[in-house]
Amino acid sequence: MITVTINYKGQIATEVGEDTEELSFQEPLPLIELLQALSAKATHAVSDFIFDAEGSPRRSLLVAVDDEQVIDFQNTLIKDDCVISLLPPIAGG
Amino acid sequence: MLTESEKLTYSWQLDVPGFGESEQLTLKNSTALVTRVGGLGGPVALSLAAAGIGKLILAHAGNLREDDLNRQILMSRDHVGKSRVQCAAQTLNRFNSSIDVEIFDENITEENIDKIAGNADIIFSCAPLFEERFLLNEAAIKGGKMLVDCAMYSMEGQVMTILPGITPCLKCIYPDKPTQWERKFPVIGAVSSLVAQIGVIEGIKLLCNFQKSSLGKLIRIDASSMEVKKIELLPKRVDCLACN
Numbered sequence: 001m002i003t004v005t006i007n008y009k010g011q012i013a014t015e016v017g018e019d020t021e022e023l024s025f026q027e028p029l030p031l032i033e034l035l036q037a038l039s040a041k042a043t044h045a046v047s048d049f050i051f052d053a054e055g056s057p058r059r060s061l062l063v064a065v066d067d068e069q070v071i072d073f074q075n076t077l078i079k080d081d082c083v084i085s086l087l088p089p090i091a092g093g
Numbered sequence: 094m095l096t097e098s099e100k101l102t103y104s105w106q107l108d109v110p111g112f113g114e115s116e117q118l119t120l121k122n123s124t125a126l127v128t129r130v131g132g133l134g135g136p137v138a139l140s141l142a143a144a145g146i147g148k149l150i151l152a153h154a155g156n157l158r159e160d161d162l163n164r165q166i167l168m169s170r171d172h173v174g175k176s177r178v179q180c181a182a183q184t185l186n187r188f189n190s191s192i193d194v195e196i197f198d199e200n201i202t203e204e205n206i207d208k209i210a211g212n213a214d215i216i217f218s219c220a221p222l223f224e225e226r227f228l229l230n231e232a233a234i235k236g237g238k239m240l241v242d243c244a245m246y247s248m249e250g251q252v253m254t255i256l257p258g259i260t261p262c263l264k265c266i267y268p269d270k271p272t273q274w275e276r277k278f279p280v281i282g283a284v285s286s287l288v289a290q291i292g293v294i295e296g297i298k299l300l301c302n303f304q305k306s307s308l309g310k311l312i313r314i315d316a317s318s319m320e321v322k323k324i325e326l327l328p329k330r331v332d333c334l335a336c337n
């Protein structure tokens with residue numbers, strides 16, 4: 001069993017109504033599967049920030065694992081205690 | 094050379110270790126473009142003026158509205174209905190009469206960007222629309238100019254310093270146009286100002302080659318938890334349309 005922390009930022013945090021959440025999984029898993037699991041249980045608005053209409057991860061969403069940007073969602077393995085930050089684009093001036 | 098008056102004006106910052114007369118002279122000989130001059134760009138321009146930047150170029154279209162006043166600190170209530178950028182220039186000139194301020198009552202577009210950004214050494218991008226931010230990103234890369242992209246949303250903010258050819262750019266982290274960003278966003282003026290000050294500090298470090306800039310990192314500011322974190326960014330994308 002692994003437990004990871006999800007940090008929601010920007011408009012995603014507004015949609016979720018929380019800025020952090022802990023999730024548990026049976027075993028380490030690729031980041032893409034974690035995002036799919038997250039999306040499946042989230043509202044449409046939250047899911048829409050993560051995946052586009054074709055089900056591909058949105059390239060305008062910045063994802064960081066343990067404060068390092070990740071773009072290879074297939075080959076990034078999420079292990080126990082990982083912190084995954086979802087940072088949608090912000091442009092407020 | 095710094096004049097005797099300038100040495101006196103900036104004497105307290107000339108005491109900062111690593112920041113001496115040559116760094117002050119670099120600031121004096123530098124031109125910064127700040128777009129726009131709202132909740133973020135206004136305090137950016139003010140702190141650059143206080144630090145002794147030689148010239149400010151300000152771009153922001155339109156007249157001040159009453160609902161701008163919670164954050165647009167270069168303007169005051171008697172400015173409502175007047176050109177934002179003219180009011181900003183008045184405030185800045187009163188604050189530091191030795192700096193040059195050039196104003197454009199326009200927002201950045203494809204048509205005017207060369208005219209507005211052409212003479213800047215450094216760009217502070219503080220616009221509320223990605224269209225403008227991407228144009229500034231491209232202009233910085235094309236012109237080999239330093240870029241400090243400052244953005245906020247509600248109780249959060251972020252600052253990214255971009256050195257063309259060296260660091261990833263805005264398009265490297267957002268390769269596709271963000272379609273979900275909305276022009277109207279929640280904002281407390283103090284949070285905008287906080288993000289602005291971090292942007293100015295990074296800009297001064299870059300311009301003056303002073304101390305250590307956060308190149309290749311995204312500085313994230315969370316005013317709820319009062320945490321400042323740095324996200325380690327990947328190198329430039331090989332398929333970035335702006336970098337290549």
Ligand SMILES: [Zn+2]
Nearest residue numbers: 262265333336
């Ligand atoms: Zn790029």
